[in-house]
Amino acid sequence: MRIGIVCYPTYGGSGVLATELGKALADKGHMVHFITYQQPVRLNAFHANIYYHEVQVPTYPLFDFPPYESALSSTMVDVILNQKLDLLHVHYAIPHASTAYMAKQIVSKQGRVVPFITTLHGTDITLVGRDKTYAPIVTFSINESDAITAVSENLRDETYKYFQIEKDISVIYNFVDTQRFSRREMPHFRNAIAPNGEKILLHVSNFRKVKRVPDVVKVFAKVRQEIPSKLLLVGDGPDRPTIECLCRELGICEDVRFVGKQEQLEDVMSISDLFLLPSDYESFGLAALEAMAAQVPVISSNAGGLPEINIPGQTGYMSNVGDVDGMAAHAIKLLQDDALLAKLRKGALTQAQRFHINNIIPQYEALYEQVLQQQ
Ligand code: GMT
Incomplete structure (x- = not known):
């Protein structure tokens, strides 16, 4: 055709x-x-x-x-x-x-x-x-x-x-092309972001209001209190100044990396442990699916079509929109339990293969x- x-x-x-x-x-x-x-x-x-x-x-x-x-x-x-x-x-x-x-x-x-x-x-x-x-x-x-x-x-x-x-x-x-997003070991890249073996949390979006990126930062601040970790923010958009201010207010700037718009998303996903998507609405959440293909479990809101891809206890966890405490609790539970993390990583990949x-x-x-x- x-x-x-x-x-x-x-x-x-x-x-x-x-x-x-x-x-x-x-x-x-x-x-x-x-x-x-x-x-x-x-x-x-x-x-x-x-x-x-x-x-x-x-x-x-x-x-x-x-x-x-x-x-x-x-x-x-x-x-x-x-x-x-x-x-x-x-x-x-x-x-x-x-x-x-x-x-x-x-x-x-x-x-x-x-x-x-x-x-x-x-x-x-x-x-x-x-x-x-x-x-x-x-x-x-x-x-x-x-x-x-x-x-x-x-x-x-x-x-x-x-x-x-x-x-x-x-x-x-x-x-998703699961081949392209399949997880690869990238120790040099990982060490550059998390030199002391910290966990890596990831968010990818266009930083618009609907994405609730400030919630990403608030969830990360709570996780960081319990677990040594770094936050990678991929993308850019109108909420960026607000997000940077919030990082300063919370005193977490040295652990938050704004890496801008990235074409090689599969590399960023390969070094990440958790994907955060607390959106007000998502018809689907394509970035979350790409993360799953790279065996990255997803902590998301339960808005819109997200329940059609993120299955609690299998591919990640969901909370109500704005429930920062709930999302942080899920993230901490997951990052503290290697066996659970391994199970959800496998589940995330299985789910990605359906798509x-x-x-x-x-x-x-x-x-x-x-x-x-x-x-
Ligand atoms: O999320 C955005 O703001 C971008 C928007 C777009 O149209 O480019 O994304 C929408 O389409 C994606 C692909 O179908 C979906 O995965 C996103 O969930 C959807 N965004 C929203 O519904 C907010």
């Missing part, structure tokens, strides 16, 4: 998932065309079946807000017609579903029928999409999609709850076939 993939190219679960999906489809012989405003972060190597089309957004003094959606739709039209795409698969509803709808209408005037599939990822529904400024267009463009997928049952249910959706939403879970890339990609391919047959 000739598939157009539209996503956000930046660090963030939806872009990562879309890029990994495109790479896996290309490995299976499909022609994959990425259409984004910047090279996606995980699209970092040449592949004979992968093409990249950058969306250019011309500016003009009249534009306080350059019309990105128009530029994106026009680029979609260009790629559909010139690369003879069979379908478009857009990730994150805003604005990708409405721009795909527009492109579909335009190419139909030239006799081309090109269906589009919309994958909902989380905040496009639960946070931004629900804002009344966006809700009408989100509802309309989801309903106009030829197929809709959500990355967890929770996200599917939330979508039905908040929007008038008249179509079926299929749940196709996020996936193996090879189990999930065929579900997308089957959906594409089904959509094409319906045209």
Whole structure:
């Protein structure tokens, strides 16, 4: 198939998932065309079946807000017609579903029928999409999609709850390449972070409010009182100054490392003992799944779709959102008990294997076939 993939190219679960999906489809012989405003972060190597089309957004003094959606739709039209795409698969509803709808209408005037599939990822529904400024267009463009997928049952249910959706939403879970994330011994790296054999706790996110990174720091401060440990914070975002202030207030700066946006996440995960994800909401929690693939148990909140991947006592533990004491107690219990830690590490890997890339990609391919047959 000739598939157009539209996503956000930046660090963030939806872009990562879309890029990994495109790479896996290309490995299976499909022609994959990425259409984004910047090279996606995980699209970092040449592949004979992968093409990249950058969306250019011309500016003009009249534009306080350059019309990105128009530029994106026009680029979609260009790629559909010139690369003879069979379908478009857009990730994150805003604005990708409405721009795909527009492109579909335009190419139909030239006799081309090109269906589009919309994958909902989380905040496009639960946070931004629900804002009344966006809700009408989100509802309309989801309903106009030829197929809709959500990355967890929770996200599917939330979508039905908040929007008038008249179509079926299929749940196709996020996936992980367990080979890539398989745990490797990296003593030099580990020693550089934890020279005295300290435990390493890890958090990876875009440091937005919804991630509750201050809770990560508070949990770590409690763990550190009981167990010599270090905290690795991977990523960056708007809450960073608040987080740095909190570290100073708690007097724990020398044990907290901000390592910024990292591409080699598998290395960071390989040296970690525990992954912390106390989010207000997570449709899925892709970073937690990648951590599990590296045999890192997860201490998380029980929000959104997290109970669909983090199984208490098997892959980690869960607490209510904001229950810093509960999360810290779980972390301390786990890090003090080598046998329990070993059991959960094994359980985490077993769980990651259920979401193996090879189990999930065929579900997308089957959906594409089904959509094409319906045209
Ligand atoms: O978590 C974010 O803020 C990024 C966001 C995105 O769209 O890039 O992530 C969402 O999609 C990921 C991939 O499907 C999910 O694993 C995340 O749970 C989801 N984030 C939220 O629901 C907050």
